[in-house]
Amino acid sequence: MEHRLVEKCSTAAMASPVLTTHCSCGTTMGEFLDKAHIQPLTPQGYLATAVYLTFIGCIATLGNASVIAVYIRQKKFRSKPHNILILNLAASDLGISIFGYPFCTASGYAGYWLFGDAVCQLYGFMCYTLSMSSLNTLVVIAGFRYISLCHPQYAYRLTHRVTAYSLIGLWFYGLLWTVPPLVGWSSYTYEIFGTSCSIKWMVENTSEMLYVVGSCIFCYLLHLLLLAFFYYKIAKRMRKLNLRGQHTVPAARGRRDFVTSSRMKSESRATLMCFLMVILFVVAWTPYTVSSFWSILVQKIPLAAATYPTMFAKSSCVFNPIIYAIAHKKFRSFLFQTCCPWLYRRVGLGEDNAYMEQRRRDRLRKQKGQIFCVQYTNGNVYIGSHGSRGCWSEDGSNNGENSGSCRYHRARASFSTLRVDNLTRQPQTGNTLSNLHSKGRKYIVQAQVEPVPRTDNDTSSGEDSVHDLSCIDFAVI
Structure with a gap:
C-alpha cells in the first residue's frame, strides 16, 4: 500500500514538479x-x-x-x-x-x-x-x-x-x-x-x-x-x-x-x-x-x-x-x-461650500426672468424650462394648446424649480399659496393669478376662472 502511494506521488511529481514536490505522500491521492x-x-x-x-x-x-x-x-x-x-x-x-x-x-x-x-x-x-x-x-x-x-x-x-x-x-x-x-x-x-x-x-x-x-x-x-x-x-x-x-x-x-x-x-x-x-x-x-x-x-x-x-x-x-x-x-x-469627517468639517464647509454657494447664486441669477411652462393636472403642477418655442404638450409638441383635461400655463419665475416632485395648487380668487415639495424641503410660493378671457376658439366648458389658461407671476417668500 505504501509502495503504491509513493509510486503515485512520484508520477504526480513528474507531471507537475513545482506543485507536487510539497505534497505529503501520507494523503490518499484519490482525494486530489x-x-x-x-x-x-x-x-x-x-x-x-x-x-x-x-x-x-x-x-x-x-x-x-x-x-x-x-x-x-x-x-x-x-x-x-x-x-x-x-x-x-x-x-x-x-x-x-x-x-x-x-x-x-x-x-x-x-x-x-x-x-x-x-x-x-x-x-x-x-x-x-x-x-x-x-x-x-x-x-x-x-x-x-x-x-x-x-x-x-x-x-x-x-x-x-x-x-x-x-x-x-x-x-x-x-x-x-x-x-x-x-x-x-x-x-x-x-x-x-x-x-x-x-x-x-x-x-x-x-x-x-x-x-x-x-x-x-x-x-x-x-x-x-x-x-x-x-x-x-x-x-x-x-x-x-x-x-x-x-x-x-x-x-x-x-x-x-x-x-x-x-x-x-x-x-x-x-x-x-x-x-x-x-x-x-x-x-x-x-x-x-x-x-x-x-x-x-x-x-x-x-x-x-x-x-x-x-x-x-x-x-x-x-x-x-x-x-x-x-x-x-x-x-x-x-x-x-x-x-475624513473632521477634515470635511474644516475644509468641506469652508472653501468647498463657498464655491458651491457661488455656483448656486450664479445659476439663480441666470434663471432670473426665465419663462417656465406649467401644467396643471389633477391638482398637481409640473414645471419645466421654457425657451423660445413655447410650452410643451404631452405628445412632445410645443404649441401650448390644451391636451385632454390638461391646461398649460406660462409663468415667469425667479426661482429654480428643478427637481420638483409635487406642487399642490389651492385655487382662490387673487393670490394663491402653494407648497413646493422638493427632496423633502418645503418652499412657499406666492402666485398672482390673473384670469384670461376665453377666446372664440376655446370650446371648453365652464366659466373663466383660475383653472383656465392664465398668466402667473411667481415670487419666493
Whole structure:
C-alpha cells in the first residue's frame, strides 16, 4: 500500500514538479484533483503574478470597502433604489477581493497552490458566483436606466421592493450556473498555471461540453446582447431628446417632470458612468472568455494565452470604485465626508461650500426672468424650462394648446424649480399659496393669478376662472 502511494506521488511529481514536490505522500491521492494539465510558470513568473495581485487586491479592497462605507453612513446615498444595485456590485467585487486574491496571491509567492483541493473548489465557486453577480448587476442597472429614460411612465415602479426582487433574481440566476460543478456537472479545478482555480474548461465528455458551452452562452454572450440592446436604446433616446431640445426626465411615482438641460446633463453623466463600468468589465473578461473557449476546442493552449487573460480578468474589481470617484461628484463628497469627517468639517464647509454657494447664486441669477411652462393636472403642477418655442404638450409638441383635461400655463419665475416632485395648487380668487415639495424641503410660493378671457376658439366648458389658461407671476417668500 505504501509502495503504491509513493509510486503515485512520484508520477504526480513528474507531471507537475513545482506543485507536487510539497505534497505529503501520507494523503490518499484519490482525494486530489487532476493536475496533469498544469504547466508551471518560472519562479519569476509566479512572483510577478503575486506582486500584481497584491497591488490590485489592495486597491480593490479599499475602493469597494469605501463604496460600502459611503452607502452605510450616508442616508442620501441610500434613498435611491438603484444605489442598492451599486452596493451589491461593490459587495460582489469586495467578496472577490476577500475570497479570491489572498489565496491566489499567497500561492503565487509560494510557487504552488497552498490550500488543498477542497479550498480550490470553494475558491473557484466563490469567484465564479461573485463574478456572475457583478455581471448580472450591470445588466439590471442597464435595465433600470432603460426603463427610466425610454419608458418613463413605468419609472415609478422601480421601487426598493422591485430592486430587492431584482437582487434575489440575479443571485438565483448566478447560483443556477455556479452550483452544478459542485454536484457533478463539470467541476472546479486548477488553472493551467497552477495557483488559481476555475471551471474545468478542458472537457473530456459530452456532459462537460454542454456545461461549458452553456456557460459561455448564458453567462456571458446573453449578457452582452442585453447590455448592447439597453444602451443602444438609451443612446438613441438621449440623442432624440437633444435634437428636439426637449430635456425630459422621469419623475418619481409616475409623474413627468420637465427640467432644464443641467438635469439632462446629470442624467447623461450617470448613464455614461454605467456605460463605462460595462465597457471595462467586458474588456477585462473578454480575453478570458476567448481563451477558455479556445481551450474547449484545442484542449491545450499556450501557457501565456491562459495566464495573461486570467490575471487581466482579476483586475475587473478595481475599475468600478475608480469610475465612481472620477464621474460621481456626490460620491466624492460623501466619501470625503465619511472617511475624513473632521477634515470635511474644516475644509468641506469652508472653501468647498463657498464655491458651491457661488455656483448656486450664479445659476439663480441666470434663471432670473426665465419663462417656465406649467401644467396643471389633477391638482398637481409640473414645471419645466421654457425657451423660445413655447410650452410643451404631452405628445412632445410645443404649441401650448390644451391636451385632454390638461391646461398649460406660462409663468415667469425667479426661482429654480428643478427637481420638483409635487406642487399642490389651492385655487382662490387673487393670490394663491402653494407648497413646493422638493427632496423633502418645503418652499412657499406666492402666485398672482390673473384670469384670461376665453377666446372664440376655446370650446371648453365652464366659466373663466383660475383653472383656465392664465398668466402667473411667481415670487419666493
